[in-house]
Amino acid sequence: MAEKAPYKNRIELLQGTLDMLILQELRWGPQHGYGIVQALRLRSGDVLQVETGSLYPALHRLERQGWVRSDWKQTESKQRARYYRITANGKKQLASELDRWDQIVAAIGSVMRARPEEGGA
Amino acid sequence: MNWLSRPAFWRRKRELREEIDSHLQMAIADRVARGESEEKARQQAMREFGNVPLVQAVTSQMWGWMWLEHLAQNLRYATRRLFRSPGFTLAAAAIIAVGIAVTTAIYSVVYAVILQPLPFARPHQLVAIGAKPSPSFSLPTVEDWQRGSHAFQSVAAYGGWSPRIQSSAGAGHANAGLVSQNFAATLGLEFARGHDFTQSGNESDCFGQAIVTYSYWRRMGGGDTLANRTIQLDYKTYAIVGVLARDAALQEMEALGQPSILTPVGCDPAKSPQSRGDADFSAIGRLYPGVTLQGALSELQARQRVLTQEFPKDYAAAFTPVLIPLADYISGTRTRSALFATLAACGLLLLIACANLVNLLLARNMRRRSEFALRATLGATPWRLAGQMLTENCLLSAMGATIGIALSVLLVHAVTHLPVVHLPRLAHAKVNLPVLGFAGLLTVAIAFLLTLLPALRSLRSTLLADLTYGAFRSSSVSFGLRRAGRFLVAAQIAMAFVLVASAGWMVSSVFVLLHQPLGFEPDHLLIASTDLRGHQRNGTMAPAEILAVLDQALADVRGLPGVEEVAAANDKPLGGRVNRYDFCADVHPDDCKHSSSTAPDVFQLTPGYFHTVGQQLYRGRAFNNGDDGQNHVAIVNRALAAEQWPGQDPIGHRIFSGELNAWATVVGEVGDVHSYSLERAPVPNLYLPEADGPDTSMTIFVRTQRDPDRMVETVRRLWRPDNEIDVRYVESMPELMSHQVAVRRFSMWVIAAFGSLALSLAIFGTYALLAYEVSMREREIGIRLALGSSRSGIVSLLLRQESPWIGAGMALGFCSAVLVGFLLRAEFYHAQAASLPVLISSFVLLALPALASIAIPGRRASRLDPSLTLRQE
Numbered sequence: 001m002a003e004k005a006p007y008k009n010r011i012e013l014l015q016g017t018l019d020m021l022i023l024q025e026l027r028w029g030p031q032h033g034y035g036i037v038q039a040l041r042l043r044s045g046d047v048l049q050v051e052t053g054s055l056y057p058a059l060h061r062l063e064r065q066g067w068v069r070s071d072w073k074q075t076e077s078k079q080r081a082r083y084y085r086i087t088a089n090g091k092k093q094l095a096s097e098l099d100r101w102d103q104i105v106a107a108i109g110s111v112m113r114a115r116p117e118e119g120g121a
Numbered sequence: 122m123n124w125l126s127r128p129a130f131w132r133r134k135r136e137l138r139e140e141i142d143s144h145l146q147m148a149i150a151d152r153v154a155r156g157e158s159e160e161k162a163r164q165q166a167m168r169e170f171g172n173v174p175l176v177q178a179v180t181s182q183m184w185g186w187m188w189l190e191h192l193a194q195n196l197r198y199a200t201r202r203l204f205r206s207p208g209f210t211l212a213a214a215a216i217i218a219v220g221i222a223v224t225t226a227i228y229s230v231v232y233a234v235i236l237q238p239l240p241f242a243r244p245h246q247l248v249a250i251g252a253k254p255s256p257s258f259s260l261p262t263v264e265d266w267q268r269g270s271h272a273f274q275s276v277a278a279y280g281g282w283s284p285r286i287q288s289s290a291g292a293g294h295a296n297a298g299l300v301s302q303n304f305a306a307t308l309g310l311e312f313a314r315g316h317d318f319t320q321s322g323n324e325s326d327c328f329g330q331a332i333v334t335y336s337y338w339r340r341m342g343g344g345d346t347l348a349n350r351t352i353q354l355d356y357k358t359y360a361i362v363g364v365l366a367r368d369a370a371l372q373e374m375e376a377l378g379q380p381s382i383l384t385p386v387g388c389d390p391a392k393s394p395q396s397r398g399d400a401d402f403s404a405i406g407r408l409y410p411g412v413t414l415q416g417a418l419s420e421l422q423a424r425q426r427v428l429t430q431e432f433p434k435d436y437a438a439a440f441t442p443v444l445i446p447l448a449d450y451i452s453g454t455r456t457r458s459a460l461f462a463t464l465a466a467c468g469l470l471l472l473i474a475c476a477n478l479v480n481l482l483l484a485r486n487m488r489r490r491s492e493f494a495l496r497a498t499l500g501a502t503p504w505r506l507a508g509q510m511l512t513e514n515c516l517l518s519a520m521g522a523t524i525g526i527a528l529s530v531l532l533v534h535a536v537t538h539l540p541v542v543h544l545p546r547l548a549h550a551k552v553n554l555p556v557l558g559f560a561g562l563l564t565v566a567i568a569f570l571l572t573l574l575p576a577l578r579s580l581r582s583t584l585l586a587d588l589t590y591g592a593f594r595s596s597s598v599s600f601g602l603r604r605a606g607r608f609l610v611a612a613q614i615a616m617a618f619v620l621v622a623s624a625g626w627m628v629s630s631v632f633v634l635l636h637q638p639l640g641f642e643p644d645h646l647l648i649a650s651t652d653l654r655g656h657q658r659n660g661t662m663a664p665a666e667i668l669a670v671l672d673q674a675l676a677d678v679r680g681l682p683g684v685e686e687v688a689a690a691n692d693k694p695l696g697g698r699v700n701r702y703d704f705c706a707d708v709h710p711d712d713c714k715h716s717s718s719t720a721p722d723v724f725q726l727t728p729g730y731f732h733t734v735g736q737q738l739y740r741g742r743a744f745n746n747g748d749d750g751q752n753h754v755a756i757v758n759r760a761l762a763a764e765q766w767p768g769q770d771p772i773g774h775r776i777f778s779g780e781l782n783a784w785a786t787v788v789g790e791v792g793d794v795h796s797y798s799l800e801r802a803p804v805p806n807l808y809l810p811e812a813d814g815p816d817t818s819m820t821i822f823v824r825t826q827r828d829p830d831r832m833v834e835t836v837r838r839l840w841r842p843d844n845e846i847d848v849r850y851v852e853s854m855p856e857l858m859s860h861q862v863a864v865r866r867f868s869m870w871v872i873a874a875f876g877s878l879a880l881s882l883a884i885f886g887t888y889a890l891l892a893y894e895v896s897m898r899e900r901e902i903g904i905r906l907a908l909g910s911s912r913s914g915i916v917s918l919l920l921r922q923e924s925p926w927i928g929a930g931m932a933l934g935f936c937s938a939v940l941v942g943f944l945l946r947a948e949f950y951h952a953q954a955a956s957l958p959v960l961i962s963s964f965v966l967l968a969l970p971a972l973a974s975i976a977i978p979g980r981r982a983s984r985l986d987p988s989l990t991l992r993q994e
Binding site: 032033034035038051052053056057059060061064072075077079080081082 | 136137139140141143144146147148150151170171172175176179180181182183184
């Protein structure tokens with residue numbers, strides 16, 4: 001294993017959320033792997049740092065499932081890179097994952113913010 | 122996933138590398154843009170990215186093609202391993218190569234002779250129609266069977282004919298067949314040139330037509346046009362109307378009489394239709410689609426029952442037709458069983474070789490235990506390890522198979538060009554696609570066989586013991602290995618026993634065949650088959666003229682130096698044809714009124730025949746010059762005398778023969794001879810003087826003073842081709858006999874070679890394993906010796922511990938050999954007589970070396986100095 005950079009403000013991604021984040025990111029337009037890492041970090045205010053060891057397997061898994069497609073294109077700086085694009089199936093998958101995410105957030109939220117009901121006062 | 126996706130696999134790997142590379146490039150570019158130095162940016166980017174190979178590996182797992190990558194890894198690793206021990210690799214590949222070469226070669230023969238579809242249209246519909254008790258029947262019978270049948274689309278008759286043949290291919294040296302006009306159509310024969318016989322409904326339209334096989338057409342000079350191409354059969358000219366396709370090699374099919382020339386029967390208006398009682402024909406039927414053999418047989422038998430009732434004089438009461446699938450009939454039951462037995466022997470040999478290899482592999486894997494254990498602790502699954510072994514063995518057996526298949530091509534070439542072996546369609550044997558498929562299956566099977574036992578052992582590996590194996594050598598290593606090895610030794614001994622015993626039976630049956638009492642003296646006997654009509658005469662010769670030509674021919678031979686006796690007969694012992702006519706004896710005169718299958722074979726002889734061939738005269742006298750055809754005398758053999766006049770002196774009794782069409786008096790009784798072949802017991806024979814009804818096709822017997830083979834050319838030169846008589850062949854009797862046992866002798870040599878190979882392999886395997894095991898126990902033996910055990914005590918301890926396994930192998934082998942002997946009893950002529958001695962000698966042949974291979978290493982170990990063995994390591 002490579003030595004991990006000591007980012008203090010990083011949090012581990014919740015299991016299964018990486019796919020959703022990638023799909024969501026790709027809704028803004030085709031993007032390559034490096035771009036996805038940068039965009040996620042930017043949008044999360046430097047909190048979410050995606051490991052390449054998770055990103056690339058995830059991208060290839062998504063492609064195999066038909067949720068994203070990839071093409072080789074030139075970046076603005078003339079670098080050849082593989083751009084991933086979300087497919088129609090991917091959008092459906094994203095919607096269902098988003099639903100599930102909302103449910104989980106709501107559920108966890110209601111647990112965490114619940115006040116003691118009886119005899120707690 | 123299939124193999125086609127392999128290029129895609131490599132492309133994806135390349136693309137992944139490129140993708141990661143571009144990721145790094147962009148990261149570096151960003152950092153440089155932010156003002157970092159090029160060097161620092163690269164370092165940081167790499168650090169941020171992490172372990173590149175790991176990312177690659179984890180990502181490529183997402184493609185679901187891991188097995189391919191594992192395979193590639195296994196292959197690379199296996200290649201390295203095999204190259205690291207070239208001695209072992211070469212030895213193992215050589216063993217596999219020999220096994221595969223022999224088995225593949227035999228399989229290609231089996232395929233060509235038995236399994237390959239016949240070269241006829243829709244061959245599965247074709248059946249051979251024979252009959253019991255006499256094998257042949259008449260043309261009207263065949264026509265009645267066919268008429269209005271619901272089972273047979275058509276039935277074609279065929280019979281042998283030995284006319285004098287003259288064509289642009291020369292005189293003689295071919296067989297002709299007399300066939301019904303629908304013969305080619307029934308078989309679905311295709312024509313390379315010309316067409317089938319004319320079947321206009323008007324029978325005489327096909328008069329004088331002939332069809333030849335492709336190979337005979339080539340001998341005649343070939344060519345594209347049939348115009349003005351003729352052939353002379355018995356001095357009559359036939360126009361060639363068709364040439365069969367090259368595939369339809371009838372001349373190779375012994376069961377059909379090996380005809381090179383077909384002529385239609387029933388087209389000659391001069392010849393009256395054959396009588397119903399004659400039995401000159403066999404038949405081939407084509408079934409309607411969906412009709413079973415059983416259904417066709419019951420229809421045929423029902424029809425024959427009606428015919429037998431209608432014509433009781435023409436059919437024996439027991440006469441009944443039998444059906445055999447044509448493919449089986451043409452390959453022949455004997456050939457089939459002999460070939461399958463040889464193939465099975467090959468398989469056994471291959472198994473023994475594999476068992477030996479497994480032994481080697483087990484011992485070799487012992488040295489790899491710590492390697493496997495280490496890999497297991499590092500996370501390799503047992504299946505991965507087994508896959509590794511399987512890949513190694515696949516590679517090994519593929520190497521062996523490549524060499525083996527190349528060898529088998531040479532072997533097949535050798536076998537098909539061997540002059541002694543005449544099997545139907547043998548010439549077509551080659552290493553073709555089905556044969557290669559068989560070899561491929563064999564290769565995979567060998568790889569699995571080699572892997573099974575070692576893999577089972579490594580799958581339940583005891584990690585700790587194996588890991589520490591490298592450091593400490595315990596004195597009693599791996600009970601499992603010893604048990605597996607002993608099991609293999611027992612199995613090898615059992616299989617070798619079967620092969621050795623079968624080989625023994627084969628050898629003894631050929632010996633018995635060649636040394637049985639024949640009823641005549643084959644040594645110093647030369648035979649010449651002649652046609653007295655010669656090339657200048659025509660078909661019809663007066664009896665007196667025939668006798669004069671024959672007398673002159675015999676006198677010519679008698680004048681040669683080194684000739685003791687000369688006589689002639691119309692057929693020869695060992696290889697005679699059926700010559701049966703109506704027959705009855707004075708005690709059962711009614712027999713002449715019924716058709717009977719028990720009529721004796723009739724031979725016509727010149728005076729001095731019995732003396733020349735050395736056939737014993739029991740009673741009465743032989744023929745002499747006074748038997749001029751007027752006094753009607755006959756001689757019977759003992760079998761005929763015992764059949765007609767049991768317990769009586771046959772001399773003076775009278776018999777009727779259809780050949781004479783008159784009654785004759787028995788004047789002598791002679792011993793029995795094998796008239797058909799070495800393998801068929803003597804049958805009743807009736808001998809008549811040649812003068813009673815001269816035959817133009819005569820075999821001349823010459824008793825020589827010295828080696829008859831040296832006189833073959835002299836006798837052949839006596840009658841040149843343009844001389845008065847045609848000579849078909851000249852051959853010595855010992856040579857003819859060795860031809861008769863040629864196939865048997867060939868399979869005897871094959872099996873004997875297998876037997877001795879099996880014997881030496883089994884002994885080698887036993888010795889190698891036991892020597893290895895004793896060497897592993899040196900320490901223990903040292904302790905025993907140090908504690909006071911005697912040296913002979915050590916040897917007897919080893920014998921006691923190991924011999925139960927060998928004994929079990931021997932017992933299993935004995936039982937299997939008895940079973941195999943029972944299954945193959947048809948292959949062994951008079952095998953029952955030789956059965957027990959062969960079993961006992963096989964037992965001794967295997968048991969002694971096996972025991973010796975315990976005792977010799979044991980003795981050596983017991984002589985070691987315990988103070989040395991104990992201090993080792």
